[in-house]
Amino acid sequence: MNIGEAAQASGVSSKMIRYYEQTGLIPKAARRDSGYRDYDDADIHRLRFIRGARDLGFTVEQIGDLLALWSDRERASADVKALALLHVDALKQKQAEIAAMIATLENLARRCHGDSRPDCPIIEGLAESGGGPIAKARPRRFGKVDELRS
Amino acid sequence: MNIGEAAQASGVSSKMIRYYEQTGLIPKAARRDSGYRDYDDADIHRLRFIRGARDLGFTVEQIGDLLALWSDRERASADVKALALLHVDALKQKQAEIAAMIATLENLARRCHGDSRPDCPIIEGLAESGGGPIAKARPRRFGKVDELRS
DNA sequence: CTTGACCTTCCCATGGTTGGAAGCCCCATT
DNA sequence: AATGGGGCTTCCAACCATGGGAAGGTCAAG
Numbered sequence: 001m002n003i004g005e006a007a008q009a010s011g012v013s014s015k016m017i018r019y020y021e022q023t024g025l026i027p028k029a030a031r032r033d034s035g036y037r038d039y040d041d042a043d044i045h046r047l048r049f050i051r052g053a054r055d056l057g058f059t060v061e062q063i064g065d066l067l068a069l070w071s072d073r074e075r076a077s078a079d080v081k082a083l084a085l086l087h088v089d090a091l092k093q094k095q096a097e098i099a100a101m102i103a104t105l106e107n108l109a110r111r112c113h114g115d116s117r118p119d120c121p122i123i124e125g126l127a128e129s130g131g132g133p134i135a136k137a138r139p140r141r142f143g144k145v146d147e148l149r150s
Numbered sequence: 151m152n153i154g155e156a157a158q159a160s161g162v163s164s165k166m167i168r169y170y171e172q173t174g175l176i177p178k179a180a181r182r183d184s185g186y187r188d189y190d191d192a193d194i195h196r197l198r199f200i201r202g203a204r205d206l207g208f209t210v211e212q213i214g215d216l217l218a219l220w221s222d223r224e225r226a227s228a229d230v231k232a233l234a235l236l237h238v239d240a241l242k243q244k245q246a247e248i249a250a251m252i253a254t255l256e257n258l259a260r261r262c263h264g265d266s267r268p269d270c271p272i273i274e275g276l277a278e279s280g281g282g283p284i285a286k287a288r289p290r291r292f293g294k295v296d297e298l299r300s
Numbered sequence: 301c302t303t304g305a306c307c308t309t310c311c312c313a314t315g316g317t318t319g320g321a322a323g324c325c326c327c328a329t330t
Numbered sequence: 331a332a333t334g335g336g337g338c339t340t341c342c343a344a345c346c347a348t349g350g351g352a353a354g355g356t357c358a359a360g
Contacts (some may be wrong), residue, residue, distance in 0.1 A: 004337065014338090015318065034325055036338060045277055052276035056251045060316075077270035081262045084255050084272050091252050098245050101206045105238050112231045120227035122234050123220050126202035127195055147207050154306065164307090165349065184356055186307055208349075 003029075006039040010047030017047065025050070025064055058092060154180075156189040160197030165195065173199070175214055207241060 006013045017037075017112045020026045026046060029037035039047075049070070053063045065083060104125075111121040157164045167173045167187075170176045176196060179187035189197075199220070215233060219225045254275075261271040 002337075003339095013317080016316080018340090019317075034338080049273070049277040051319080054277070054316090056255055057248070066276075077225070077262055077272070078264045080270045080272050081259050081264040082289070084259050084262075088255050089250055090261070091248050091255070095245060095248050095252070098207070098241050098248070102238055102241050102245070105206055105234050105241070109231055109234050109238070112227055112234075114228045114231040120230045122227070122230050123199070123216070126206070126216075127199040128202070152307075163348080166347080168309095169347075184307080186356075235356090 001039040001044070003037045003039065006037075006044060006047065009044050011051045012047045020050065020060075024061070025060060025067070055085075058087060062087065151194070153187045153189065156187075156194055156197065159194050161201045169208075170200065173210070175217070177212060188220045206237070208237060212237065227276040 001009070001016045003017055007013075007017060010017075017026075017029075018089075021028055021037075026043075029039060029043065032038050044087045046067070049067070050063055053066060054060075058066065062083065066080065069080050069083070105122075108122040111125075151159070153164045153167055154174050156162075157167060160167075162170075167176075167179075171178055176193075178205075179189060179193065182188050196217070199211055199217070203216060204210075208216065212233065216230065219233070255272075258272040258275045261275075
């Protein structure tokens with residue numbers, strides 16, 4: 001199977017397949033004489049797994065952990081479950097953050113008369129809301145909540 | 151006011167202040183003879199505004215639009231409200247996506263016995279879930295839902 | 301005048317993904 | 331056999347928002 005067919009079959013783009021290989025998430029693909037990468041059913045299955053995990057908001061790093069558990073037959077499924085539930089916690093926290101943003105914004109919007117007068121509580125409210133000292137070093141561990149594929 | 155003091159007062163790091171200036175989000179700061187940037191209260195207010203909008207999940211690009219409305223006294227507050235509500239819609243959609251992820255994951259986790267047996271429905275379920283053809287070109291317009299400052 | 305904290309500009313890294321260019325390969329049709 | 335178009339290869343760059351750090355200038359206190 002060519003990389004293009006593998007992409008089609010797994011839902012992971014060729015670009016990303018090469019990237020995952022390059023970064024070590026997946027092992028180096030077999031090569032044909034021509035230099036073309038060659039994929040078999042097991043490879044496709046792994047790629048589909050990655051795709052599914054990505055869609056559920058797992059980081060590539062976390063997927064690495066999951067793959068390790070996957071290939072390690074001795075490993076307890078409890079480990080996988082723990083990882084999954086940890087991720088659920090992270091998702092729930094993000095959910096709460098978004099809910100807070102929505103509440104704030106709707107609150108401001110409700111107080112905004114929304115006509116042609118130029119003074120707007122949304123504008124004013126935004127400048128007051130933050131203001132505190134700098135919050136530093138909030139880790140960027142989450143990215144990628146978008147892209148539930150269309 | 152030095153950039154450091156401005157950062158302290160606004161909650162935007164010096165690094166980001168320079169970045170915002172460089173990318174044109176804010177006008178070029180006044181300079182002292184020494185070359186140091188100099189900020190006044192209006193600058194701080196604008197920075198606080200940016201900080202607040204960022205915390206509410208607005209993109210820098212969207213903030214640019216908001217700033218334009220802000221500085222344009224002729225502009226109707228209806229425009230601001232529309233922008234804000236559009237953003238609320240985006241936030242709600244993201245919320246729905248996360249809710250779906252949580253539901254899927256909790257579903258899988260519930261079916262996972264969670265003991266030391268190696269077969270795990272989470273692992274299996276992930277490989278089946280995705281699988282469809284490649285979803286392409288989903289716009290990356292959202293970043294930054296993390297980082298509600300600690 | 302020295303010291304240390306601040307400022308300046310520069311470049312680099314992050315994560316996940318897409319885009320493009322330059323060059324080879326494969327297959328089918330002239 | 332030649333040719334053309336599409337797929338493959340590698341490499342390099344961009345996106346967004348942010349932090350890190352180096353090399354050098356400035357400021358204020360000791």
